[in-house]
Amino acid sequence: MKRFFDGYHPEASRFFDEVMTGEGSPRPHYDKLLSRFGQFSVDDIKARREMVNIYFRNQGITFTVYGLEEGIERLFPFDLIPRVVPSEEWALIEKGLTQRITALNLFLHDIYHTQKILRDKVIPPELVLGSPHFRREFVGITPPRGIYIHITGSDIIRDGEGNHLVLEDNLRTPSGVSYMLQNRQAMKRAFPVLFEKYKVRPVENYPQELLRTLQEVAPHGRGNPNVVVLTPGIYNSAYFEHSFLARQMGVELTEGRDLVVNDNMVYARTTRGLERVDVIYRRIDDDYIDPLMFRPDSKLGVAGLINAYRKGNVTLANAIGTGIADDKVIYSFVPKIIRYYLGEDPILQNVPTWLPGNPSDLKYILEHLDTLVVKAANESGGYGMLIGPESTTEEQERFAELIVKNPRNYIAQPTISLSRHPSLFNDSELYGCHIDLRPYVLNGKTTTIVPGGLTRVALKRGSLVVNSSQGGGSKDTWVVDE
Numbered sequence: 158m159k160r161f162f163d164g165y166h167p168e169a170s171r172f173f174d175e176v177m178t179g180e181g182s183p184r185p186h187y188d189k190l191l192s193r194f195g196q197f198s199v200d201d202i203k204a205r206r207e208m209v210n211i212y213f214r215n216q217g218i219t220f221t222v223y224g225l226e227e228g229i230e231r232l233f234p235f236d237l238i239p240r241v242v243p244s245e246e247w248a249l250i251e252k253g254l255t256q257r258i259t260a261l262n263l264f265l266h267d268i269y270h271t272q273k274i275l276r277d278k279v280i281p282p283e284l285v286l287g288s289p290h291f292r293r294e295f296v297g298i299t300p301p302r303g304i305y306i307h308i309t310g311s312d313i314i315r316d317g318e319g320n321h322l323v324l325e326d327n328l329r330t331p332s333g334v335s336y337m338l339q340n341r342q343a344m345k346r347a348f349p350v351l352f353e354k355y356k357v358r359p360v361e362n363y364p365q366e367l368l369r370t371l372q373e374v375a376p377h378g379r380g381n382p383n384v385v386v387l388t389p390g391i392y393n394s395a396y397f398e399h400s401f402l403a404r405q406m407g408v409e410l411t412e413g414r415d416l417v418v419n420d421n422m423v424y425a426r427t428t429r430g431l432e433r434v435d436v437i438y439r440r441i442d443d444d445y446i447d448p449l450m451f452r453p454d455s456k457l458g459v460a461g462l463i464n465a466y467r468k469g470n471v472t473l474a475n476a477i478g479t480g481i482a483d484d485k486v487i488y489s490f491v492p493k494i495i496r497y498y499l500g501e502d503p504i505l506q507n508v509p510t511w512l513p514g515n516p517s518d519l520k521y522i523l524e525h526l527d528t529l530v531v532k533a534a535n536e537s538g539g540y541g542m543l544i545g546p547e548s549t550t551e552e553q554e555r556f557a558e559l560i561v562k563n564p565r566n567y568i569a570q571p572t573i574s575l576s577r578h579p580s581l582f583n584d585s586e587l588y589g590c591h592i593d594l595r596p597y598v599l600n601g602k603t604t605t606i607v608p609g610g611l612t613r614v615a616l617k618r619g620s621l622v623v624n625s626s627q628g629g630g631s632k633d634t635w636v637v638d639e
Contacts, residue, residue, distance in 0.1 A: 290480025
C-alpha cells in the first residue's frame with residue numbers, strides 16, 4: 158500500500174526546504190509529523206481532505222475574486238500539511254517583530270509631529286511628504302494613547318540559507334487572521350491525534366486578545382468602551398473575516414450607514430436607540446472613511462468621523478495615515494528607522510531593495526529586469542508586480558516605461574528563493590511549494606503576538622506568488638515546544 162510522504166525528496170536547488178535537510182533527512186521538529194503522516198494511506202488523506210472541505214463549506218470560509226465570470230465567492234484554498242515552527246525560531250520572530258513595530262510607531266509619531274527624522278536626513282523628505290498615504294491633515298494630531306499601529310501583519314520569508322527576512326509590513330487593514338483561526342479548527346478535526354503528540358501553542362485566543370487591545374486604546378476616561386468593526390460591506394473580498402471577527406469578539410459589525418456623528422461623538426444606530434462608540438476597528442481605507450474629509454463620493458464611510466477622531470473622542474484602529482509606514486519605498490528604510498529611534502540593529506533583516514529614484518539604482522534595475530522582482534509601492538495582493546525570471550520581453554519593456562515615468566512608485570528586489578514546504582495536490586501528489594508567514598501583532602498597552610500566523614503557500618507549481626487572489630492558499634502554522 159502506498160503511504161503518504163513516500164517518495165517525497167526535495168530537489169537539490171537554491172531553495173531552503175522547511176521539512177528536509179540538504180542531506181534528505183527530516184529536520185528534528187518534523188519527526189513526529191512525518192512519523193504520523195507515514196501511517197496514512199492516500200485514501201486516509203482523501204477522507205480527511207473531504208472532512209476539511211465540508212467544514213469550510215459549512216462555516217462559509219470564503220474569499221472574493223473580482224473579475225471572474227463564473228462567480229466571485231470561493232472556498233479559501235487550504236493545504237493539509239501543517240508548517241511546524243520550533244519555539245527558539247519563533248522567539249526570534251517574536252522579538253524581531255516587536256522591535257519593528259515599536260520603531261514604526263515612533264516613526265509615525267515623529268512624521269506627524271516634529272519630523273526630526275526628515276530634518277536629520279535619514280530619509281529624503283520628498284519620499285515621505287510625497288507619498289499618497291501621508292495625511293497632511295493629521296500633522297499635529299495624536300491618536301488616543303499615542304498608538305498609531307494596533308494590528309499588524311508583517312510578511313516573513315526565508316532565503317536559500319534559511320534566514321528570516323521581512324518582505325513587507327501591512328499596517329493599514331491587514332487581513333487573513335480569520336483563516337489562521339479556521340485552519341486550526343479544521344486541522345483539529347482532521348488530525349486530532351497529532352495535537353496530542355505535539356505541544357502546539359494555541360491561537361484560539363486571538364479574538365479575545367484583539368478585543369482587549371482595542372479596549373485598551375479607547376479614549377481616556379471611557380470605562381467599559383464600546384467597540385465595533387466597520388466593514389465596507391458584503392462585496393468586500395475580506396467580508397467573511399470582518400463578520401467572523403466581530404462575532405468572535407462579541408461586538409457589532411457595522412457599515413458606514415450604521416454609524417452617525419453628533420457633536421463630534423460617534424454613535425451606532427441600534428434597536429435600543431443610539432449607542433456611543435469608543436473604538437472602531439476599521440476595515441476601510443483612509444480615502445473612503447469620511448466623505449467630508451476625503452473622497453466626497455464615498456458611500457462606505459461616516460460623515461464627520463474625522464472631526465470626532467481629531468477631538469480624541471473615538472479611536473480608529475489602525476490610525477489614519479499609517480499607510481506611509483507600509484509604503485514599499487519607506488520599507489527600504491526600516492533598518493535605518495530602527496537604528497534611529499531605538500539605537501539597535503534590526504533583529505529581522507529586510508530584503509535588499511533598489512529605489513528607481515536613485516539614478517544608480519535606476520540604471521541597475523533597467524539593466525536587470527529579467528532577474529528582479531519589481532513592485533508598485535502601494536499595491537497589494539500580488540498586483541502591480543513583475544517577476545523578472547517569469548516575464549516576457551514585452552512585459553519587461555512595459556515595466557521599464559512605467560518605472561522611468563514614475564520612479565517614486567516602484568521598488569525592485571532580487572528574486573528571493575522563498576523556502577519550500579511539501580504541499581498536497583489532488584489528494585495524492587506531493588511536492589515542494591513556496592511559502593511565507595504572516596504573524597499578527599497586536600499593539601496596545603503591551604505588544605502581543607499570537608504564536609503562529611498564516612502560512613501562505615503558492616499552490617501553482619513553481620509559482621512564487623502566495624496571494625489567494627493569485628492562486629495561493631494557506632497552511633496551519635504550529636509553534637511547538639519540545
